[in-house]
Amino acid sequence: MHDIVDLRSDTLTLPTPEMREAMARAEVGDDVWEEDPTVKRLEAIAAERLGKAAGLFVASGTMGNLVSVVSHTRAGQEVVLDLDSHIFNYEVAGAAVIGGVQTRPVKTARGFLTPEQVREALRPANIHIPPTGLVCIENTHNRHGGTCCTPEEVGAVAAVAHDAGVPVHLDGARIFNAAVALRRPASDFARHADSVTFCLSKGLGAPVGSVVCASRELVARARRVRKMVGGGMRQAGVLAAAGIVALERMVDRLAEDHANARRLAEGVARLPGLAVDPVTVQTNIVIFGVQRPGEVGASQAATSELVAQCAARKVKIHAIGPTSIRCVTHKDIDAEDVERALEAFGEITSRW
Numbered sequence: 245m246h247d248i249v250d251l252r253s254d255t256l257t258l259p260t261p262e263m264r265e266a267m268a269r270a271e272v273g274d275d276v277w278e279e280d281p282t283v284k285r286l287e288a289i290a291a292e293r294l295g296k297a298a299g300l301f302v303a304s305g306t307m308g309n310l311v312s313v314v315s316h317t318r319a320g321q322e323v324v325l326d327l328d329s330h331i332f333n334y335e336v337a338g339a340a341v342i343g344g345v346q347t348r349p350v351k352t353a354r355g356f357l358t359p360e361q362v363r364e365a366l367r368p369a370n371i372h373i374p375p376t377g378l379v380c381i382e383n384t385h386n387r388h389g390g391t392c393c394t395p396e397e398v399g400a401v402a403a404v405a406h407d408a409g410v411p412v413h414l415d416g417a418r419i420f421n422a423a424v425a426l427r428r429p430a431s432d433f434a435r436h437a438d439s440v441t442f443c444l445s446k447g448l449g450a451p452v453g454s455v456v457c458a459s460r461e462l463v464a465r466a467r468r469v470r471k472m473v474g475g476g477m478r479q480a481g482v483l484a485a486a487g488i489v490a491l492e493r494m495v496d497r498l499a500e501d502h503a504n505a506r507r508l509a510e511g512v513a514r515l516p517g518l519a520v521d522p523v524t525v526q527t528n529i530v531i532f533g534v535q536r537p538g539e540v541g542a543s544q545a546a547t548s549e550l551v552a553q554c555a556a557r558k559v560k561i562h563a564i565g566p567t568s569i570r571c572v573t574h575k576d577i578d579a580e581d582v583e584r585a586l587e588a589f590g591e592i593t594s595r596w
């Protein structure tokens with residue numbers, strides 16, 4: 245049990261004592277000169293887990309996606325992705341600004357492009373038309389509530405792109421959540437993609453960092469782009485050391501977060517005025533809608549009141565839309581914390 249139950253994001257996880265010790269002890273060097281042994285070890289471990297030839301330690305998931313997109317494409321090309329994807333919505337148009345590419349957002353039912361949608365989105369050769377340079381997939385899907393697609397679904401989408409000579413990038417910020425939920429190695433998902441980015445700093449609990457995994461050629465290109473955007477870090481081994489602990493110790497326990505998310509969703513489903521689709525609760529994210537019983541029209545005020553009244557009870561939740569709330573379970577949330585959150589929701593909604 246924790247004093248504050250913070251369900252706003254798994255990025256709020258604090259480094260473990262083991263991570264802090266590893267950081268203090270880390271052997272370091274200048275990583276821009278490729279002389280930091282701890283960064284190299286992290287990159288090798290990450291590449292091995294994802295079944296790729298090489299890895300690149302980057303400052304964030306956003307930087308990982310950016311350097312990947314820019315490394316795969318040239319200016320003037322088009323990148324096909326889902327309308328609700330993180331790259332399209334939350335990465336400050338970096339691919340357009342730095343990479344000079346145009347994004348082609350496609351509306352999907354569950355956040356995952358179907359092979360048919362990719363086929364339709366691919367551009368024909370024509371002097372008027374921007375050529376398709378890349379297809380991006382997000383797994384697990386953030387805005388769709390941590391839903392996962394299977395390695396076979398990733399493969400089917402990638403096959404259409406590859407048949408057209410177009411590479412595929414997997415935004416696998418939470419790929420280990422998908423791997424644990426579907427009981428498949430992370431490399432099964434990564435196999436079909438030409439590059440994959442995953443975050444060490446979310447459910448895996450490291451304070452900073454993501455890793456891009458891909459072929460040696462692509463990682464060499466991404467290393468240049470990383471330098472261009474100011475991501476060439478020097479004695480970064482102090483950060484990578486925590487990332488190694490994250491990969492070696494924190495993956496299997498994600499199953500606890502998934503169980504807690506399910507418990508939370510089941511409790512929310514029983515409360516008046518809160519609605520959750522249990523099908524979407526597959527990993528550590530619970531998104532629910534707020535509609536105060538009897539209220540005509542959207543319950544925007546009730547939603548912001550719920551957030552504020554929860555905060556007053558030391559339960560922090562996050563509104564991701566006018567009437568939708570996102571809760572994320574993680575290593576600093578235990579079963580008792582879930583009960584406390586449900587009690588707070590119950591007290592507040594019982595007065596509606």
Ligand SMILES: *Cc1c(COP(=O)(O)O)cnc(C)c1O
Binds near residue numbers: 303
């Ligand atoms: C969090 C997230 C990112 C970006 O990671 P940051 O480290 O916050 O920059 C990218 N994609 C998805 C799907 C995410 O959830």
